[in-house]
Amino acid sequence: MRNKFIFSINPKKYVYLNKEKLSKAFLYVLLLSVIIGLVQGVMGAVLISGIEKTTKMILEEDEVQFEMKDGVLDFKNSPLKEEEGQALLYIDTNKDIDDLDSLRSITVHKDTVTVLLRDGFMVKSGSESVTQKYSDLGLDLINFNNDFVISIIEKLDIVKYIIIPIMIVVNFVQLLMYALFISLMGILSNLISNRKMYYNRVFNLALYSVTLPTIINLIFPIGVYSILIGGIILMFGLSFINDNYLKQTIDRE
Known part of the structure; x- marks a missing residue:
């Protein structure tokens, strides 16, 4: 050889x-x-392990506690705004999809935007954007929170x-x-x-x-x-x- x-x-x-x-x-x-x-x-397994560890650490923090129930998102530390360059993550579960226009002043100047609201989300990349309700994705059929997601990550650990x-x-x-x-x-x-x-x-x-x-x-x-x-x-x-x-x-x- x-x-x-x-x-x-x-x-x-x-x-x-x-x-x-x-x-x-x-x-x-x-x-x-x-x-x-x-x-x-x-190398892939090590990378996935690192992502799993980081994700679990984030989900265990008090400021990112959430619950999805009957297709409705409840983010405890809402509203939350995170910016990095032209990327924006905005979470406000006090607002609905119908309130997106009121957030235009926050999102219009960013190229990459993710907005999580009470009943749905909006993702924008450049001039293209997608708006969807959680219920349209079947998320109203399952209830989950931080602990549930962490348990799923731990059970799927062997998959890597x-x-x-x-x-x-x-x-x-x-x-x-x-x-x-x-x-x-x-x-x-x-x-x-x-x-x-x-x-x-x-x-x-x-x-x-x-x-x-x-x-x-x-x-x-x-x-x-x-x-x-x-x-x-x-x-x-x-x-x-x-x-x-x-x-x-x-x-x-």
């Missing part, structure tokens, strides 16, 4: 990878997906660990798709250079060529540029394989 990892990011070593079976290339990608998925999954196997599967499928598109670049390179190589060998090498873009993508998201980077590595690898073949042919003669 270590040697294949090193060889996969060095096109000159593709001469050796070309001798590997396709099944071993699939196994390599699977192991790479497990490693990357574990790293991403653990499911992200690890999910990330492994997602990475495996994604790497196979990248390898497929990269192999097409390899086929095109062979056609242009008039090199003869069966597609299964090109795809086999494409599976290894996803290594470097995958590592880069883990540090700095590059999206579909992964295909371009992998394709360049594969094309150089195919070129070195062809040169090595021609050299061996000349030596035999």
Whole structure:
């Protein structure tokens, strides 16, 4: 695994990878997906844990105590106004949706606005805004408060660990798709250079060529540029394989 990892990011070593079976290339990608998925999954779980902890701390504070009952919100510390740059959070459960116009002087100068009122809310982003009643979302069918939300967070704590196997599967499928598109670049390179190589060998090498873009993508998201980077590595690898073949042919003669 270590040697294949090193060889996969060095096109000159593709001469050796070309001798590997396709099944071993699939196994390599699977192991790479497990490693990357574990790293991403653990990072995600840690992030979710931090959000959970912060959310619970906020919900336990006296100034953010609330209760939603029969579709009506009661915020104990109402009204509350929080601003940060062009973002505004305004909570006033003494007012209804019908009173939104009276709050225009507060919200009109902000680009991102969230307003929570007694019977509904308004969210604005730029020139677009959405106004909705809690009852329209079915919130009149369930009653909850801070303690209820905290208990739900604690019960769902185990869900964050499911992200690890999910990330492994997602990475495996994604790497196979990248390898497929990269192999097409390899086929095109062979056609242009008039090199003869069966597609299964090109795809086999494409599976290894996803290594470097995958590592880069883990540090700095590059999206579909992964295909371009992998394709360049594969094309150089195919070129070195062809040169090595021609050299061996000349030596035999």
